Amino acid sequence: MGSPLGDFVRAKRDSVQPESLGLPERGRRRSPGLRRSDLAARAGISVEYLTRIEQGRDRNPSVAVVNALADALSLDRAERGHLRYLAKITGGECVAHARPEPLSRDVRPSVLETLRLLEPGIAMVTNRLGDVLAHTSAFEAVASGSGLLDADAPNLTRYVFTDPRARSFFADWDAVADEQAFDLWHAPSVESSEWFSTELAPAAGTEFTRRLNRHVVPARGDLRLHHPSGCGLRLTRETLELSSDAQQLVVLLPADEETAQAVDGLRGRPRGRLRVIS
Incomplete structure (x- = not known):
């Protein structure tokens, strides 16, 4: 059984070309990327220890x-930050969790007031699971016809x-x-991320x-949209x-x-007021 930390280290090692690090070419290889021995030498650790990290047998480097x-x-x-985060959660979890309580969809009144002040701008409040919790009327206009806001509790990750x-x-x-899958690693809790991933995967x-297991930062x-009305944004x-x-x-x-x-x-079309999704 692997670990998020081991998966990321292995994925990055496979993506690095030896010549980009000034290492000599050693002929054809069965797999792409950096040799495990070369990475271990550069990091100052043993090949055996690196193997244990990549395979998830050592979870507390x-x-x-x-x-x-x-x-x-x-x-x-950004990649260093993600590596440190994975080291933290790998050492503290990587076991099966019971289904957690649903995340609160409440948005603080002061945040809602901030959102109101942003009208007629395009803005939303979301979380790392992709739940769209509140949005301006301009956001609704931009998303109109796309299906993103059709659900009673819209979720960007599920929609994508x-x-x-x-x-x-x-x-x-x-x-x-890639963005939506990556953000699940930084969800409000490890439990909520695991639950959501399990629910969404089928x-x-x-x-x-x-994409979830590639750990691509x-x-x-810029966000480019093809609005159903025909205009590009x-x-x-x-x-x-x-x-x-x-x-x-x-x-x-x-x-x-x-x-x-x-x-x-798009704003000129009939639209509602600030929407809070509970």
């Missing part, structure tokens, strides 16, 4: 070892992986799918499970972490003049 692996793999800042309309709504569906299939560029995302609530306030800003004009047109 020291901070020094985690940092050494990050250096040896030349991880960027199970609704066929998502593949046409998101111009860069692959990137969005409906979402291999597209979901494969997403770049999160390019939106810049700004995210405010509401850490005490395990929620995020996401604001979407038009990235170009064409998008700004298109959003103005």
